[in-house]
Amino acid sequence: MKPILKVQNLSKDFIKSLDLVAKGLNRIGQNYKEEVVHAVDDVNFSIFKGEIVGVVGESGCGKSTLGRMVAGILSPSTGSVEFDSSQANNKEIPSALRTQMIFQDPFSSLNPRKRVVDIITEAPIYHKLIPPSEKRAFATEMLQRVGLDPDTLERYPHQFSGGQRQRVGIARALAVSPEFLVCDESIAALDVSIQAQIINLFVDLKDKFDLTYLFISHDIGVIEHISDRVIVMYLGRIVETAPIETFVKQPNHPYTQALLTGVPRLEVGKRQYEPISGEIPSPLSPPTGCHFHPRCNFATARCKAEKPALRKIAPAHFSACHLNDEA
Amino acid sequence: MEPILKINNLQTHFFTKAGILKAVDGVSFEIAAGEIVGLVGESGSGKSITGFSVMGLVDPPGKIIDGNINFKGKDLSALSNDQMQNIRGNRIAMIFQDPMMTLNPVLRIETQMIEAIQAHDGSISREDARIRSRDTLGLVGISSPDERLRAYPHQFSGGMRQRVSIAIAMLNRPDLIIADEPTTALDVTIQGQVISEMQKLCRETQTALLWITHDLAVVAGIADRVCVMYAGRIVEQGLVADIIANPMHPYTQGLMGSVPSQNQRGKPLQQIDGMVPSMLNLPVGCAFQNRCNYANEKCSNIQPDITQVADGRQVRCFNIPVGQRL
Ligand SMILES: Nc1ncnc2c1ncn2[C@@H]1O[C@H](COP(=O)(O)OP(=O)(O)OP(=O)(O)O)[C@@H](O)[C@H]1O
Ligand SMILES: Nc1ncnc2c1ncn2[C@@H]1O[C@H](COP(=O)(O)OP(=O)(O)O)[C@@H](O)[C@H]1O
Ligand code: SF4
Ligand code: SF4
Ligand SMILES: [Mg+2]
Ligand SMILES: [Mg+2]
DSSP: OOOOOEEEEEEEEEOOOOOOHHHHHHTTOOOOEEEEEEEEEEEEEEEOTEEEEEEEOOOHHHHHHHHHHTTTTTSSSSSEEEEEEGOOSSSSSSSGSSEEEEEEOOOHHHHHOOHHHHHHHHHHHTTTOOOGGHHHHHHHHHHHHHTOOOOGGGOGGGOOHHOOOOOHHHHHHHHHSSSSSEESSSTTOOOHHHHHHHHHHHHHHHHTTOOEEEEEOOOOOHHHHHHHEEEEETEEEEEEEEEHHHHHHOOOOOOHHHHHHHHHTTTTOOOOOOOOOOOOOOOTTTTSSSSSGGOOTTTOOOHHOOOOOOEEEEEEEEEOOOHHHHH | OOOOOEEEEEEEEEEEEEEEEEEEEEEEEEOOTTTTEEEEEEEEEEEEEEEEHHTTOTTTTEEEEEEEEEEEEEGGGGSSHHHHHHHBBTEEEESSSGGGOOOOSSSHHHHHHHHHHHHHOSSSHHHHHHHHHHHHHHTTSSSSHHHHSSSOGSSOOHHHHHHHHHHHHTTTOOOOEEETTTTTTOHHHHHHHHHHHHHHHHHHOOOOEEEEEEEHHHHHHOOOOOEEEETTTEEEEHHHHHHOOOOSHHHHHHHTTTTTOGGGGTTTTOOOOOOOOTSSOOOSTTTTTOOOOTOOHHHHSOOOEEEEEEEEEEOOOOOOOOOTOO
C-alpha cells in the first residue's frame, strides 16, 4: 500500500536574530553570534489513508512547526512533504486546499468581523466550489455537520462559547472538502466536558468523509484514545513511531517510557510519583549525540557522542536509541 | 483530629454591573494535617475564588458575604488585613498556575527567598535565612542550589520557576498550602517532578494541601479526598478512591466518562452535552439540569442540598442514578 502523505528529510531552522543589546555589544568588539534553532531536524515518516497519526512531545519540541509544514503554511528549510493525489477522494479540489489546519485557539483564527455564514463560505466561493447563490444552504449543511444549530448562521465569532467556536473552525475547514486535517492542540483550550464532544466529532467526521489526520497534542490520554499510530518527538527529532497498542504496551525509547510513566491516569488512582530527573534542555543548545542523554538512565559514552538513527525494530515500529544495537 | 482548615457555607459573590455573580455559593469542606484534598471543576466553577477567599485575596467587586473559614481554630474572615498579612506566606501559602505571580522578575532568587523568611521571623540572621533557602531549593529538586540562588527568574525554565515558587511557599513550613493549577502549564515529565515533591512535603512535614485543578486524573493520582465543583457549588465530595470507583453525581459521572485514555479506544467518549450555564443567569433549581440525563420536574424547581449519603461522602442530587446508590 502506498502512503497518502510522505514526509522526507524534513527540517526547519529558525534563526534567532541578535537583539539590540547584543548588536551594540558587538560594535564594541564583543562577538555575539546569531543563534539557530533546529525546530524540526531531519524528520521522515509516512501516513496512510484513513489513519489518525498522533504527535506527542513536550513544549518546544517542534510539533507545531512540523504540523505547519505538513499543512503547507510554512515552508521547510530542507526536505519535502508529498501528497499522493491519486488517492484523493475528490480529485477536482485544488491541491492547495487538500490539507486544512485546525488550531488551538479558534478565536484567533476566525475573523472577528465576519459572520459565520461568510467565514464558512469564503474559501469555497473564492475557489468556485459553490456558486454564491447557494451560500446559505451550503453553510447550513456545514453547521449541521459539526453539530451547530443553523440559527447561528448570522452570528459573529465572539457570540459563541469556546467549544462552539472550535466547531465553527472545523466547519470552515470541512467546507473545502479536504482530504487531510492537521489538528494542532485543537482541544487543549476547551473545558474537559467539551473536549469529549470535539474528540467524538473528529472521529465521526473521519468515518463520514474518509479523512486522514495528523493530530498534535501534548495530552497523552487524548492521543491514546484517538490515534492509530503515534510519533514521539524530542527536541526537533522523531525518537519513536509505533502503532498505538505498541506505544501503550511496549514503548521502546527511554524517553517514551518516561513520558508514559508520568501520565496521570484515573484508573491508576493514588500513587507515588517517581519522576524522571532533569529539565527539558534548551532547543538553542541541544545536548550532543542523543538529545535525551542527560536525562536518560541508560546513557553511555556512545550516547553522548553519536546520534542514534531512527531504525525499524518491529513492523511499523521505529525507535532511535543505541540500546537497540546491542540486542 | 481537628482539621487544619474548616470552611463552612462560604459565600463569595461579585457585585458586577450585569448583576450578582455567586462565584462561591455555600461551599463547605475540611482539610486535616498532612492531607491532600483536590478541588476539581471546569473553568469558571469557582475553584480559584474559593482559594483566594481563604487567602483573603478577594478584591472588589468581590466580597465574602457569608460563612466562615476556620484555620486552626481562628475565623480568618474576621481578621484584619494586618493579621491576615501575617498568616499569608507564613502559616498559609499559595502557589499559582503562573509562578511569576509569586516571583519578582528583577530580584535574585536569593533576595526573594531571604526576604520571605525575614518578613515572618525578625530574629533570623541573613546567613541562616540563606542556608534555609538553599536547603529548600534542594528539597524541590533544583540542582546546585548555591549557584541557582544567585540567578534571576528569567534564567530558569517554566518548570524550574514553578519549583522555586513551591520552595518559597514551603520556606516557613506553613500548615496549609493552596496550590491553584500548579502543574497545568507544565510538561508531563516536569509535572511528575513537581507532584512528587509536593507529596513528599505533605508526608514529611504534615502540611495540609488544597490542590485546585480541572484535571481529574491528576487529582486521582495525588489527593486523598476530592471535592467536585460545578457553577459555584460542591456537587460531590468524598475519598478519591470511592468517587473513582463509584461516582454518584451525574456531573462527576460525566466528567469521568469523558476522560480519554486507551481503555476507551474505538468507542465514542461519553460526553456531557450542552454547556455550563452563565454564572450570572443560573436556572432555578439544580444548576446541572440542562445537561443532566436524570433531570425531572423537581430539579427545575428546587435546588438540591448537599447531603451525606455515607460516611465521609456527600452528594448534591435528588436522583442519584440507580446502580450508583450505596
Ligand atoms: N517563528 C519562529 N522563530 C523562531 N523560533 C521559532 C519559531 N517558531 C518556533 N520556533 C522555535 O522552534 C522550536 C519548536 O517550536 P514549536 O512551536 O514547533 O514547538 P511545539 O512542539 O509546538 O511546542 P508547544 O507544545 O509549546 O506548542 C521551539 O524552540 C521554538 O521556540
Ligand atoms: N474579578 C471578578 N469580577 C467578576 N467576576 C469574577 C471575577 N473573578 C472571577 N469571577 C467569576 O467568578 C466565577 C468563578 O471564577 P474562578 O474561581 O476564577 O473559576 P475557576 O478557578 O474555577 O476557573 C467565574 O464565573 C468568574 O467569571
Ligand atoms: S541513545 Fe542512549 S541516551 Fe539516547 S535514549 Fe538510548 S540509551 Fe538513552
Ligand atoms: S438534581 Fe436533578 S438535574 Fe441536578 S444532577 Fe441530580 S438529577 Fe440531575
Ligand atoms: Mg505548538
Ligand atoms: Mg482558576
